[in-house]
Amino acid sequence: MRFMILLALLFLTSFASNSLIHSSSPYLQQHAQNPVDWIAWDENVLERAKEEHKPIFISIGYSTCHWCHVMAHESFENETIAEIINTYFIPVKIDREELSHLDSHYQQLHRQLYGRSGGWPLNAILTEEGKVFWIGTYVPPHSEEGVEGMDSIMKRFGEGYARDKEKYRALAMNIEKISPTVVADGNISAKALFESVTSNYDALYHGFGIAPKFPEASKIALLLDLAELGNPQAKKMALEILHTMALSGLYDQSEGGFFRYSTDAGWEIPHFEKMLYNQAELIPLYVRAYQMTHNPLYADVVRETIAITQHRFGSNGVFYSASDADSDHEEGGYFIYTEQELKQLNLSASLNAALELEDGANFEGKYHLHIATPSRPKGFRELQTKLQELRKNRHYPFIDTKIITSWNAMMIEALYKAGAIDPAYTQMGDTSLNILLKTLQVEGTLYHQRVQGYPITQKALLEDYAFLISALLVGYQATLDEEKLQLAQKLCDEAITHFYTKEGWVQNSDPHKVKVDLLDKYTTSAYGRMMQNLRILSVLSEETRYERLAKKSLEQTPYLDPSLNAPSSMIAWLMGRYGVISLSHQRTILNQNRQSIAKIAYPYLYLHPEVRDDFGACTVNGCFSNDKNLDVVKKAISELKK
Structure with a gap:
């Protein structure tokens, strides 16, 4: 009997869960079995912190984030570290896709403090009043090679705050006083924009920066705009980037679609997540590249990316948010190939050379494919079929099934723009738009996201309005359907009501408003896109009030240094300079x-x-x-x- 009781207790302990078990977020659900006593963010967090006189520990991530998984396994599943966190802190988990405005707020703080972008996981420690006094990204569980570990950080700040709260309140106040670098509007010109956006251009491997290297779709869009305004060098650079990425390891050469970013400067090895927004933002760029050059590679990329996005993320006309990097606990496991698998395909000498297989394995003893020749080699279509066959018995990575309004709107816009290559995509865009509106617009109220099986609760953010309006305007261009223009104008008026204040634009309509972020590092800035929408709507609706608001907003909001990446706002500036x-x-x-x-x-x-x-x-x-x-x-x- 004693043995049976012990066994039952072990069984219950092994499946003990925290309050996240009740969350609709797939990311929060992933942390429901952690020994950390996580709670989800809500307005009661600050109240509880004040009552218990404890600092707040916030950890932000998303369900398909590889390094979030790593840190969860190393630190948040560690009983010792969990005990420290539970003892000294109010631990809060945030899904950055669910509460993207809160993530943006803390990312802005990270950038102001360190002068560089953060990323995920993003971790912060706050006073009981909710002011940040420490912020960072991935942290190892224990101190190593001069990097302080999670156990040490949590104990140091936990004990320190209990001894001397005022010290950390003062530290938080100093962080709040740090301001971002700005440049005056008078310093902006088409020439200055080109010089700033290409200041970190990689002439060797193409793209921007070194590593990790992101597609940075908004920068490429700005280059293409400058190209059409008469800058041939901008066109050359934009096409170099798009051509290189299409043949690189950033692109899934077997099935199509882009991975989130490259871990190296040469675009060879990606981080294997696939995000809906990456596909949605890159498809229109390849449509434009095809229209400029008629290079069939670009049309192939458009078709393949749409096909794989519909296959993996499509759900009754709308789209899931992302897929993980890992498969069966192996990073990139679904996407890479063994030497034996590739040998059994009996590839021609030209294919072997094009794929650089003779150079040996390039990712943890296996092969991630890229094309080293200027175009796809002869026999590539047949090779794709064979490579897809090798994947048939593999488990595709976890897919986050959230339906996010903004990201779906981006994909719908991409479908409308792809209609220039195949008119069938325009009809697909119409179908998805109608389903999205039925799914996320309930009784006249627009919502941010929906998870199947859970009630829809979170009202739309500025990003949802901005990208849905943009999709409607592009859909109007594709179909000349007046109803799309009318709905775009209606939503624009709602957005102005919800998100424009005396101090300028904000990202959310909650009591604790978050200021807009101009930066476009991972996705296009909702603010930048909204400014573009206003200028387009002003001309199409013949309502000059939209133009006046765009002009006033751009004058009110100081431009962040272009090197910090605000191309979508710069495109809005160009619209004013040259005219819509x-x-x-x-x-x-x-x-x-x-x-x-x-x-x-x-x-x-x-x-x-x-x-x-x-x-x-x-x-x-x-x-x-x-x-x-x-x-x-x-x-x-x-x-x-x-």
Whole structure:
């Protein structure tokens, strides 16, 4: 009997859970069995901290984050470290995809303190009033090679705060006083933007920076805009990056789709997460590259990326958020190949050379594929089929099934833009848009996300409005459906009501508002995209109040140093400098002339049907050309670039 009782106690202990077991977040659920007494973030956290006179320990991550998993295993599953955390702190877990505005707030603090971007996991220690006095990313469990370990950090700050709270309150106050570097609006010009955005351009491997190396879609979009405004060097750089990434290890050469980032400067070995937003932001860039060059590689990338995104993330017309890097506890396990597997394919000499297989394994004794030749080698299509066959018996990594409004809107926009390559994508965009609105807009209220089986509760953030409005505007261009423009305007007015304050724009409508972040390091800034939306809507709706608000907002908000990466806000500035143009005629005439209009090299040109018998070109300041001959209007548009 004693043995049976002991066995039962062991059974119950091994499956003990904290309060996260009740969360709808897949990420929080992953930490529900930790010995740390995690709680989810809510307004009661600060109240509890004040009652218990304890500092707050916040740990932010997401369900497909590899280093979040590593730190969880090393530290948060460690009984000794958990006991220290539970003794001295109120431990709070935050899903950065669920509460992206809170993550943004702490990422901004990290950047202000250290002068560089943070990442995930992001960990912070706060006073009982909620002010940060320590912040960092991944921390090893124990001190090693001069890096302080989690056990030491938690004990040092926990005991220190219990002895002398005022010391840490003062430290928190000093951190709050640190301001970001800014440059004045007067220092901005197309030339200055190009010089700043390319100041860390990697001429050898292409892309920006060294390692880890991210796609940085917004920077490439800015280069393509500058290219269409007459900068040939910007075009060269943008195409170099897109071409290199398409053939590199950042791209899944077997099935298609992009990994989150490269761990090396040469784009050879990625971090194997696949994020919905990466696919959504890169697809339109490859559409533009194809339109500029007609290189079939770029069209292939678009088709393959859409296909694999629908296959892995598609769910009844909308899309899941991400897939993990690990498979069966092996990083990249689903995506890499053994030497024996590749040998049994009996590859030709040219394929072996193109894939650089003779150089040997490049990732933990196995092969992650990239193409070393300037284009896909002969026989590559057949090779893809064989490589996919090798993966059929493998377990695909964990997929986070959250439906996030902003990321879905990005993907819908990508589908509309891909309609320039295949009109079928436009219909797919319409289908997904309608389902997203039915799924995330309930009784007239827009929400941030939905997880199957859980009630929908969190209202939309600025990012959800910004990217949904953008998708509607792009959808309007693809279909000339007036209802899309009307809904975009309605949502824009709601966004202004919810997120524009006397102090400027904020990310959320909660009582504790988070200021906007201009940076585009991992995804496009919602603020930057919203400023673009305002300028586009001003012309298409003929409502100058949107232009006035965009101008005022950009003047109110100091530009962060371009080297810190704010290209989407810079694109909004360029729209003001050169002008957003509406090109008008009857709907049927505009549709008949789409191919000719698409050849106009101007990045901020939008179709707008009107009842008239000629073509008209207008900016927010008035119309500047009208003629029955489209070529005459084209010439007038090209003059604006001078």
